[in-house]
Amino acid sequence: MPATTESSLSGVLVHSTAYRRPSATQASADAIPLLIDDVYHIFHLATPSNTVHHPPRLRSSWCRMRSFDLIQWHRDSLPIVQPGTDHANHADPDGAWTGSAIIGPDGKLNIFYTGYNLAKDGQQKILKVQASDRHGSVFEKGSEEIKIVCTPKERATYENIDFRDPYVFFNEQEGLYWMLLGTRLAKGSPWSRGCLALLRSQDLSSWQLQTEPFYMPNDMYCPECPELFTLNNGKWYLVYSRFQAPDAGTVYRMADSPYGPFRVPRDGSNGRLDGRRWYAAKSCEKQGDPTKRIFFGWIGDYNKADKKWLWGGDMALPREVSARDDGTLFIDLAIPLLDQGMSSTGLLTPPYPTKSSSMQLSSIGTTQYQYLDSIDIPAPSALHCLTFTIQTMDAHSFGLVFDTDSNMPGPKLRLIRSADGSFEATLLTSLPPLDDFWADQYNLYLPRSIDGPEIIRHVGLRLEDPIKVLRTDDLIQIFLGGRVMSYRIVPDVSEAIEKHRNAPDCSPGTLAYSVFVEDGEVVLHNVSTCMIE
Numbered sequence: 001m002p003a004t005t006e007s008s009l010s011g012v013l014v015h016s017t018a019y020r021r022p023s024a025t026q027a028s029a030d031a032i033p034l035l036i037d038d039v040y041h042i043f044h045l046a047t048p049s050n051t052v053h054h055p056p057r058l059r060s061s062w063c064r065m066r067s068f069d070l071i072q073w074h075r076d077s078l079p080i081v082q083p084g085t086d087h088a089n090h091a092d093p094d095g096a097w098t099g100s101a102i103i104g105p106d107g108k109l110n111i112f113y114t115g116y117n118l119a120k121d122g123q124q125k126i127l128k129v130q131a132s133d134r135h136g137s138v139f140e141k142g143s144e145e146i147k148i149v150c151t152p153k154e155r156a157t158y159e160n161i162d163f164r165d166p167y168v169f170f171n172e173q174e175g176l177y178w179m180l181l182g183t184r185l186a187k188g189s190p191w192s193r194g195c196l197a198l199l200r201s202q203d204l205s206s207w208q209l210q211t212e213p214f215y216m217p218n219d220m221y222c223p224e225c226p227e228l229f230t231l232n233n234g235k236w237y238l239v240y241s242r243f244q245a246p247d248a249g250t251v252y253r254m255a256d257s258p259y260g261p262f263r264v265p266r267d268g269s270n271g272r273l274d275g276r277r278w279y280a281a282k283s284c285e286k287q288g289d290p291t292k293r294i295f296f297g298w299i300g301d302y303n304k305a306d307k308k309w310l311w312g313g314d315m316a317l318p319r320e321v322s323a324r325d326d327g328t329l330f331i332d333l334a335i336p337l338l339d340q341g342m343s344s345t346g347l348l349t350p351p352y353p354t355k356s357s358s359m360q361l362s363s364i365g366t367t368q369y370q371y372l373d374s375i376d377i378p379a380p381s382a383l384h385c386l387t388f389t390i391q392t393m394d395a396h397s398f399g400l401v402f403d404t405d406s407n408m409p410g411p412k413l414r415l416i417r418s419a420d421g422s423f424e425a426t427l428l429t430s431l432p433p434l435d436d437f438w439a440d441q442y443n444l445y446l447p448r449s450i451d452g453p454e455i456i457r458h459v460g461l462r463l464e465d466p467i468k469v470l471r472t473d474d475l476i477q478i479f480l481g482g483r484v485m486s487y488r489i490v491p492d493v494s495e496a497i498e499k500h501r502n503a504p505d506c507s508p509g510t511l512a513y514s515v516f517v518e519d520g521e522v523v524l525h526n527v528s529t530c531m532i533e
Contacts, residue, residue, distance in 0.1 A: 018073065018075055019065065019073045019315060020314040020315050020472075021046075021313075021314055021315065022046045022063055022075070023049065025049040025050050026046050026047050026048070026049050027046070027047045027057075027298075027301055027310070027311075027312030027313050027314075028044050028045070028046060028063075028298050028312060028313065028314060028315045029044060029045040029046070029047065029060060029280065029298055029311060029312035029313075030044060030045045030097075030098040030165075030225055030280040030282070030298070031043070031044045031280070031281070031282055031296035031297065031298070031315065032044065032062075032098070032099060032100055032101055032282060033282060033283060033284035033294065033296050034101045034102070034284050035284045035285050035286075035287060036103070036109070036134060036135060036136075037134075037135075038068065038287050038288070039066055039067070039068060039135075040066065040067045040068070040070060040284065040287070040294070041064060041065075041066050041101070041136065042064065042065045042066070042067075042296055043062050043063070043064050043080060043101055043111070044062070044063055044064075044065075044296075044298075044315065045060040045061070045062060045063075045096075045097065045098065045312070046060060046061050046062075046063045046079065046312075047059075047060055047311075047312045048060075048061075052303055052310060053303075053308075053310070054311070055094055055095075055118060057310065057311060057312065058094070058095045058097075058116070058311060059083050059093075059094055059095045060083070060095045060096060060097060060312075061079035061080075061081060061082045061083065061096055062079055062080040062081035062082075062096055062111070062113065063075070063076065063079050063080065064076045064080050064136070069335075070294065070318045070334055070335050071335055080111065080136070080139055081096045081111065081113060081129060081139075081143070082096065083095055083096050084115075087117060087118075087119035087120075088119070090115070090117070091115035091117055091123075091125040091127055091143075091145060092113075092114075092115030092116060092117065092125075092127060092143070093116075093117055093118075093119070094116045094117055094118045094119075095114075095115075095116040096113050096114075096115065096116075096127075097113060097114035097115070097116055097124070097164060097165070098113065098114055098164065098165045098224070098225055098280065099111060099112040099113030099114060099126075099165065099166045099167075100112050100166055100167045100168045100169075100227075101136075102168045102169065102170075102177075102204075103134050104130070104203075104204050105203065105204070107133070107134050108130055108131055108132065108133060108134060109130070109131040109133070109134055109135065109136040110128060110129075110130050110131070110168075110204055111128065111129050111130075111131075111139070112126060112127070112128050112146070112166040112168050112179070113126075113127055113128075113129075113143075113166070114126060114127070114164040114165060114166065115127045115143075115145075121160070121161070122161050123160050123161065124160070124161065124162070124163050124164045125145050126145065126146045126148075126163075126164075126166050126179075126181070127143040127144065127145055127146070128143060128144055128145075128146050128204070129142070129143040129144075146205070146207055147205060147206045147207065148199065148207050148209050149206055149207060149208045149209065150208070150209040150211075154209060154211045155209065156186055157185065157186060157211045158183045158184065158185060158186060158197055159183060159184045159185070159186050162182065162183050162184045162194075162222045163181060163183045163197075164181065164182055164183070164224075165181065165182040165224055165225050165226065166179050166180070166181055167179065167180045167181075167225075167226050167227045167228065167282075168204070169227075169228065169229075171258060173258065174200070176200045176201065176202060177200065177201045177202070177203075177204055178198060178199070178200060178228070178258075179198070179199040179200075179201065179207060180196050180197070180198060180214060180226045180227070180228060181196065181197045181198075181199065181226075182194075182196060182222055182223045182224050182225070182226055182240065183195060183196070183197045183222070184221075184222050185213065185216075190221070191220075191221055191244075192218045192219055192220065192221075193218075194217075194220040194221050194222040194223050195213035195214070195215060195216040195217075195223070196213065196214045196215040196216075196223055196226055196238075196240070197209065197210065197213060197214060198210045198213075198214035214260075215238060215253075215260065215262055219246070220242050220244050221243070221244045222243075223240040223241070223242065224240060224241045224242075224243065224280060225240060225241045225250075225280040225281075225282055226238065226239065226240040227239050227240075227282050227283065228258060229283070229293065230258075231290070231291050231292070231293070231322070231323045232290055232291055233291065233323050233327065234256065234327075235254055235255070235256065235323065235327040236254070236255045236256070236257060236258050236262075237252050237253070237254060237329070238252065238253045238254075238255070238260075238262045239251070239252045239253075239281070239282070239283070241279055241280050241281070243276075243279075246270070247270050247271065247272050248275075248276035249272055249274055249275050249276040249277070249278060249279060250272075250273060250274065250278060250279060250280065250281040250297060251270070251271040251272050251273075252265065252271045252273065252329055253265070253271060254271075254327055254328070265327075265328045265329070266328070267328040267329070267460070268422075268458060268459040268460030268461065269457075269458045269459070269460075269483055272456075272458075272483075273295075273319075273321070273329065273331045273483060273484060274297070274331075274456070274483070274484040274485065274486050275427070275455055275456030275485060275486060275487070276451070276456075277299050277300060277451075277455075277486050277487050277488060278297045278298075278299060278316055278484065278486040279297055279298060279299075279300065280297060280298060281295050281296060281297030281316075281319075282295070282296065282297075283295040283296070283321065286320065291322065291323070292320055292321065292322045293320075293321050294318050294319070294320055294321075294334050295318070295319045295320075295321055295331070295334075296315060296316070296318060296319075297315075297316050297319075297486075298312065298313050298314060298315055298316060299313050299314050299316050299475055299477075299486050299487075299488055300312065300313040300488065301313040301314075301488070302488055302490045304490075304491060307447070309450075313488070314472075314475055316475075316477060316486055317333060317334070317335065317470065317477055318333075318334040318335055319331050319332065319333065319334050319484065320332050320333070320334040324482075329482075330482035331479075331482055331483060331484055332479055332482065333468060333470075333479050357527050357528075358391075358523065358524065358525050358526070358527065359388075359515065359523070359524040359527050360521070360522075360523045360524075361395075361398065361515060361516075361517040361521065361522050361523075361524075362517065362520070362521040362522075363395070363517045363518065363519065363520070363521075364519065364520070365519055366518075366519065367516055367517070367518040367519070368516065368517055369401065369514045369515070369516045370514065370515050370516075371513070371514050371515075372386075372513040372514070372515060372527075372529075382472065382531055382532065383470060383471070383472045383531070383532040384470070384471045384472070384529070384530075384531055384532075385468065385469070385470055385471075385528075385529065385530045385531075385532065386468075386469040386470075386471070386513065386527075386528070386529050387466045387467065387468050387469070387526065387527075387528045387529075388466065388467055388524045388525070388526060388527040388528070389464075389465070389466045389467070389524065389525045389526050390415075390463055390467070390522065390523075390524060390525075391523040391524065391525040392521075392522070392523045393417055393520070393521075393522045393523070394520045394521055394522075395517045395518055395519060395520025395521055395522050396416065396518045396519040396520055397414050397415060397416045397517075397518045398414075398415055398515070398516060398517040398518065398520075398522045399412060399413040399414040399415050399515070399516060400412070400413045400469065400513055400514065400515060400516075401413075401513070401514040401515075401516060402471075402476060402489060402513065403489060410430055410489065411427065411428065411429055411430060411455070411476070411487065411489055412427070412428045412430070412516075413425065413426075413427055413428075413469075413478060413485070414426045414427075414428060415463075418459075418460075421462075422459070422460045422461055422462055423461040423462075423463050423481065424457070424458070424459045424460075424461070425456075425457070425458045425459075425461055425480055425481070425483070425485070426454055426455075426456070426457045427454075427455040427456045427457075427478070427485045427487060428452075428453050428454055428455060429449060429451060429452035429453050429454075429455060431446055431453065432446070432452065432453035433445075433446040433447065433448045433452070433453070434446060451487075455485070455487055456485045456487070458480075458481070458483040458485070461480060461481030461482070461483060462481055462482075463480060463481050465481075466526065467479070467480045468480070474488050474489045474490070475487075475488055475489075476488075476489060
C-alpha cells in the first residue's frame with residue numbers, strides 16, 4: 001500500500017552512494033524520471049534489505065530522489081509506494097513494480113505502477129495512486145486498480161502474467177492519454193510473442209484496450225519498461241528493454257509518427273545505446289531543452305556465492321541523449337564532471353587534481369602492454385575519471401585492460417579502426433573459454449558466461465571527441481562516439497585458473513589500467529585523470 005510521504009527539496013549534496021542505491025543493503029532498479037518545474041524527480045524501484053533472489057528481492061518499493069542539476073540529490077526519507085500486506089485483498093503484496101508518473105488534467109501528480117501477486121499465479125495488475133499536488137508533496141494512502149474497458153474475449157488477447165510496466169503520456173495529436181504496456185500475446189511461439197499493448201483514456205481513470213498490438217517485433221520473449229517520445233525533429237522514438245538476445249539491454253526504434261512502423265536504426269549498434277548491463281533505462285525531457293532527454297538506468301549486482309547476475313544494482317550516471325542529423329540517437333555523459341566547470345561544482349576534491357599528458361605506444365608485429373600510473377583510491381565510493389583523445393593511429397588495434405596483473409589480463413576495451421576512418425569498439429571478458437578437449441588436456445576451465453567473451457560491441461564510431469572512462473568500485477562506464485559500455489567487473493576465472501595467477505602488480509586500494517597496442521603505433525593526447533569523492 002502506498003505510504004504517505006512529505007518532504008522538500010533541500011539542495012544538500014548527497015554522496016554518490018546515496019544516488020547509486022538507497023542504502024548499502026538495498027539495490028536500485030527501474031528508474032521513472034519526470035521533470036517538474038525544472039526539478040528532476042527520479043522515482044525508482046528499491047529492493048528489500050539484504051535480499052538476493054526472486055521472490056524476496058522483487059518485493060520492491062518506489063523511492064524518489066530530486067535534483068536541480070543532476071549533481072546534488074535529495075532523497076526522500078520514506079518510500080512513495082510500498083507493497084501491500086494481504087495476498088487476498090491487495091494486488092501488490094509481492095512487489096510494487098515499474099510504471100510511470102504524469103501530471104493529470106487536474107494538475108496533480110499521478111503514479112501508475114504494476115502490482116504483483118504470487119498467490120494469484122503471479123498475476124499483474126495496473127494500479128494508480130495520486131498526490132495532493134503537482135510536486136508529489138503528499139501521496140494518498142492506498143491505491144486503486146485502473147478500469148480497463150474491454151470484453152473478456154478482447155482481454156484474452158494478452159497474457160495475465162506479463163501485463164505490466166505502464167508508460168503513460170498525453171498524445172497531443174489525438175487529445176488522449178496513451179498507456180503502453182509490456183505484455184505477450186496469449187497464443188503463439190513462447191519465444192517470439194512478446195509485444196506492447198496500447199490503451200487510451202480521456203481522464204486517466206477509464207482505459208480502452210486496443211486488441212491489435214501496438215508493437216510486435218516477433219523476436220523476443222517480453223519487452224520491458226517501454227516509453228515513447230519525440231525530440232521535436234520529426235522523429236518518434238520507442239525505447240524499451242530486452243532481457244533476451246539478440247541485442248539484450250535497452251534499445252530504441254524510430255518512426256515518423258507515434259503510430260509507427262518502428263524501424264531498427266542503422267546506427268552501427270542496432271539501436272543499442274549501451275549493453276545488456278545498462279538496463280530498464282528511461283528518460284525525461286532535459287531541463288530547458290526539449291530537443292534532448294536525460295536517461296537513467298541501472299547496472300546489475302553480481303552474487304559471487306552462486307555466480308549469478310541479480311535484478312537491481314547501482315544507478316548508472318545520468319546520460320544525455322540527442323538526435324544526429326539522420327535521426328539516430330547520440331548518448332553522452334549528462335553531468336560536467338570532466339571539464340573546467342568541474343571545480344565550480346565543488347566535486348573535484350583536493351588533493352586529487354587533474355593530470356594531463358600525452359602517450360605514444362609502438363609495437364611492430366606483436367602486442368605490447370604499458371601500465372598507466374597506479375591510482376590510489378581514497379574511498380570505496382570515489383569516482384575515478386580517465387579521459388583521452390586519439391591523435392593518430394595506424395595500429396591494428398589498441399585499448400585498455402582493466403585490473404590486470406602480470407599473468408592474466410582483466411576485461412579489455414579493444415578499438416579497431418576501419419578503412420573509412422570509423423572505429424569498432426568491443427568490451428571483452430578476460431579470456432575466451434577453451435573447447436572441451438583443450439580444457440580437459442590442460443585443466444583450464446574458463447567460465448562460459450552469458451557476457452563472454454564479447455560483452456558489448458559498437459561499430460561505425462567516430463572518435464574525434466575524448467573517450468571517457470569512469471570507474472567506481474567494480475563499475476565501469478565508458479563513453480565513446482555517442483555510445484556507452486557499462487559493466488560490473490566480476491571474478492570470471494575459475495579456481496583452476498586462480499591458483500596459477502600471480503599476485504597483482506599493484507597494492508590493494510589502487511586501480512591498475514594497462515594500455516595495449518597491437519602491430520602499429522598510436523598516439524594519445526590529453527590523457528587526463530581525476531578523482532571525485
